[in-house]
Amino acid sequence: MQARYVEVNLLNKEIDDTIQRDYLTARDEGRQDDQLRMLQAALRRAEAGTPSPGMSQFIAMFDWGLLIENYAPARVAMVALRDDYTQRLLDGDDDFPSVNPYLKPSRFKVIAEMNARLGETRATHALFVQMETRMPDAARRNAIFALPAIIAAGDYALAERYLPDPLAQLDELNASAAHLPLYPAPGHAPRLAGDLSGVIGKVGMRLIALNGLGRSEEARTLREAALAGIVSDEMRALAQRELEEPGAIIRIVVDRQMATEAATEAATEAATEAATDTAAGQT
Numbered sequence: 001m002q003a004r005y006v007e008v009n010l011l012n013k014e015i016d017d018t019i020q021r022d023y024l025t026a027r028d029e030g031r032q033d034d035q036l037r038m039l040q041a042a043l044r045r046a047e048a049g050t051p052s053p054g055m056s057q058f059i060a061m062f063d064w065g066l067l068i069e070n071y072a073p074a075r076v077a078m079v080a081l082r083d084d085y086t087q088r089l090l091d092g093d094d095d096f097p098s099v100n101p102y103l104k105p106s107r108f109k110v111i112a113e114m115n116a117r118l119g120e121t122r123a124t125h126a127l128f129v130q131m132e133t134r135m136p137d138a139a140r141r142n143a144i145f146a147l148p149a150i151i152a153a154g155d156y157a158l159a160e161r162y163l164p165d166p167l168a169q170l171d172e173l174n175a176s177a178a179h180l181p182l183y184p185a186p187g188h189a190p191r192l193a194g195d196l197s198g199v200i201g202k203v204g205m206r207l208i209a210l211n212g213l214g215r216s217e218e219a220r221t222l223r224e225a226a227l228a229g230i231v232s233d234e235m236r237a238l239a240q241r242e243l244e245e246p247g248a249i250i251r252i253v254v255d256r257q258m259a260t261e262a263a264t265e266a267a268t269e270a271a272t273e274a275a276t277d278t279a280a281g282q283t
Contacts, residue, residue, distance in 0.1 A: 019055050027063075032071040039064045040077065049097040061110075065117035075118065082114040086127060094138050108142040112149060124149035129158075151205050156212035163209060166202040167222075170229040173199055177232050183253060186261035193253040196235055200226070200242045200249070207243070 019038070026034040042052065042060035051057050068075040085096075089107045096107040108131070115124045128146040131139040139146075143162035150159045173195055180192040203226045210219035223243065230236040241248045 019052050023055055032067065032074070035063070035067055036071070036074050036077060039067070039074075040081070043081070047096055051097070057110075061113055061117065068117065078114055078118060082111055082118070082123075085111050085114075089127075089138075090130065090134065092135065094135075094142070106142055106145065108138070109145040112145045115149070121149040121152050125153040125155060147205055151208050154212065156209040159205065159209045160213065163206050164202060166199050166206060167225055167229060169199045169202075170226070174229075174231045177235060182232070182234060182238075183256050183260075186257045186264070190250065190253045190257070192235075193238075193249050196230075196239060197242060197249040200239045201246070203239075204243055204246060 019042075023035065023038045026038065038055065039060045042055040043057065043064075045051055045055075046057035046060070064074060064078060068078060085107055089111065094107045095105050096110050097105050108127070111127065112124045115121055124146060128139060128142070128150065131142070140162075144164075147159055147162060150162075176192055176195055182190075182192050182196075184190055184192075203222065207219045207223060210216070210222065227236055227239060230239055238249050238252065241252070
């Protein structure tokens with residue numbers, strides 16, 4: 001039984017490697033039609049609940065978003081799939097396996113990602129408004145995915161109804177900071193930075209909504225409370241930077257990881273060269 005398990009896993013890895021290799025070859029050779037075909041297949045596998053690590057839903061969506069910038073059929077195909085998903089959602093089918101085991105399946109989330117890639121976030125807002133009337137339970141489940149589009153549309157009253165209280169997450173964030181590194185070693189996920197970015201992202205959205213509703217004093221109080229509630233000085237500085245420049249936290253952390261990795265590789269290479277020179281001198 002164990003031997004069969006290993007055999008199946010090896011076969012799946014070989015298939016995944018083949019998918020990834022074929023896709024990268026098509027991309028490098030500029031075969032955009034083949035690229036699109038493989039990206040569409042990756043989304044079908046993801047929807048079926050059998051995503052390929054060699055071409056995950058995240059990678060497929062990201063690359064498809066790049067492809068639509070210079071290949072018109074890719075945009076047409078994404079619009080068609082988005083419209084199909086939208087109709088199925090409104091017909092009651094919100095089931096789409098999540099790549100994140102901590103998130104519930106959500107077809108709406110995939111539609112919102114497509115609209116973001118297409119530059120059509122107003123379509124996400126409009127769809128969410130329909131869902132509030134036709135399927136309120138699904139609207140409540142998916143509000144977190146709709147909020148950026150709702151804010152972008154200037155519908156601040158709607159956003160305020162669904163925005164969670166970010167201050168309620170500060171205790172958990174500070175607890176995580178006690179045992180997770182803010183700057184993990186290269187190759188390790190920046191979990192604490194991701195949590196900090198998530199909390200401050202919610203703070204930022206609520207600030208926009210409050211200011212948009214003319215409640216600037218509440219917005220100022222929230223900002224001060226959010227920053228004061230972060231125990232770590234280093235994290236607080238990053239949070240302030242994030243409020244001024246959304247996306248800054250992850251960029252800064254990833255840049256440091258890349259710099260550390262480059263320095264480690266350079267040191268290893270220098271040590272190898274020194275050892276080689278020493279060995280050559282002894283012969």
